[in-house]
Amino acid sequence: MVKIINIFGDVYSGQAGKAGVFAKWKGRQYRRKYVIPANPKTTMQLIIRGYFTNVIATWHTYHSIQRLVYSYLATGLVMSGMNLLVSRWMKKATKLLPTPIVPAEGIKQIASAKDTTGEDTYAADNAELLLGAKPVQIGSAVFVKGTSAIEQAAYVDLEMGDVRIPAAITQIEDGAATLVSVDAGDKLLISYKSGGRTVTREVLHTVPAEGNEIPENATIGVALRTAYYPIDYKSVVIETFEATLEHYEQIESMEIDNVLGKTFLDLSLTGDVDSTVTYTSYTPIEGAKLEVTKVDTSFITWRRYSDKQGLIYIAQTIEDETYDWKLSAGTYVSVIRAAQSAVLATKHECVVMEAAV
Numbered sequence: 001m002v003k004i005i006n007i008f009g010d011v012y013s014g015q016a017g018k019a020g021v022f023a024k025w026k027g028r029q030y031r032r033k034y035v036i037p038a039n040p041k042t043t044m045q046l047i048i049r050g051y052f053t054n055v056i057a058t059w060h061t062y063h064s065i066q067r068l069v070y071s072y073l074a075t076g077l078v079m080s081g082m083n084l085l086v087s088r089w090m091k092k093a094t095k096l097l098p099t100p101i102v103p104a105e106g107i108k109q110i111a112s113a114k115d116t117t118g119e120d121t122y123a124a125d126n127a128e129l130l131l132g133a134k135p136v137q138i139g140s141a142v143f144v145k146g147t148s149a150i151e152q153a154a155y156v157d158l159e160m161g162d163v164r165i166p167a168a169i170t171q172i173e174d175g176a177a178t179l180v181s182v183d184a185g186d187k188l189l190i191s192y193k194s195g196g197r198t199v200t201r202e203v204l205h206t207v208p209a210e211g212n213e214i215p216e217n218a219t220i221g222v223a224l225r226t227a228y229y230p231i232d233y234k235s236v237v238i239e240t241f242e243a244t245l246e247h248y249e250q251i252e253s254m255e256i257d258n259v260l261g262k263t264f265l266d267l268s269l270t271g272d273v274d275s276t277v278t279y280t281s282y283t284p285i286e287g288a289k290l291e292v293t294k295v296d297t298s299f300i301t302w303r304r305y306s307d308k309q310g311l312i313y314i315a316q317t318i319e320d321e322t323y324d325w326k327l328s329a330g331t332y333v334s335v336i337r338a339a340q341s342a343v344l345a346t347k348h349e350c351v352v353m354e355a356a357v
Helices: 043-061 064-073 081-093 342-346
Strands: 014-016 020-025 028-032 104-121 128-130 142-144 154-157 162-164 171-173 179-181 187-194 197-206 237-242 247-250 253-257 262-265 276-284 289-294 300-305 311-316 323-328 335-340 349-352
Touching (some): 064 081, 064 300, 064 311, 104 128, 104 342, 171 237, 171 247, 276 349, 289 311, 300 311, 311 342, 335 342
Parallel strands (some): 104 349, 154 253
Antiparallel strands (some): 014 020, 020 028, 104 311, 128 262, 142 276, 171 179, 187 197, 187 237, 237 247, 289 300, 289 323
16 A cells, blocks of 8 residues: 655545555545455455444444543554454454453532532422422432322433432233232333434343342442433333233333433322422532543543533543543642542542642
């Protein structure tokens, strides 16, 4: 392959007879020999093409922040983030080694203070509750049922599609308004909208062989997560699927918009006058810088600034751990963490920064 440096400023593209093929890649023009590629379709060729198809399909399932972390890693390599993933994937797959794991991702909420006393009450005949303080710490909002309300079987934090199950689900309806025990093959599903995309009955959990419940999963760091995010407010339907009779049944769930500070009961027509939502709010810091480097190096794998809600989205690859992590803001004491795994570096958390003396 020959690179072209043209003093006349001409740009060539495509085939030039049998003389060669001109193209441009990452700002550089080049020329290669014209050839008719051989395609014997050998067994090995087909296997390699299968690997390539798999990695491209995987790239297209990644969220924007997961793709961005590969762009950081490709810095200085004269290749794109996608090229880097393809390179790593093919090297592993052709040696029958485990292929790259989906990057860990999460949200940091940067605060100067937290308020742990938030508790707001539903108005009568209203399924929506506007919280008195915002933004809300992700994972902190909890429904406390009143006299006539129904417990919520799931909480949906909309920012990254986190679905929390506050108590194990051990019984579901079988289509005859009869509760039956959860059994192997039963499922928990979610339908929702996200950025113009309509998702129908995405599987969140399948009860394994010998299983008898959809387990409690109330902690935000290990909550179930949807394939797409953020989720559109008032678009969620959560269902159980009874496998034996192939019956779907919507269950109670509460949507939580932590940024705008509001909640919505998806199935209940209303809350009642003594149902409440308890939560933790915080005072956001805008413009705080989060910088992540490979441990004991200056190679940057992430750099972002908090928005006016104090939010910083972050992703990191499992294969490149461990990381050093630094959060800084003008009049606050920096927060420094060393030798973090990808999961720890990206976990959902509210980081409270202390004012510099």
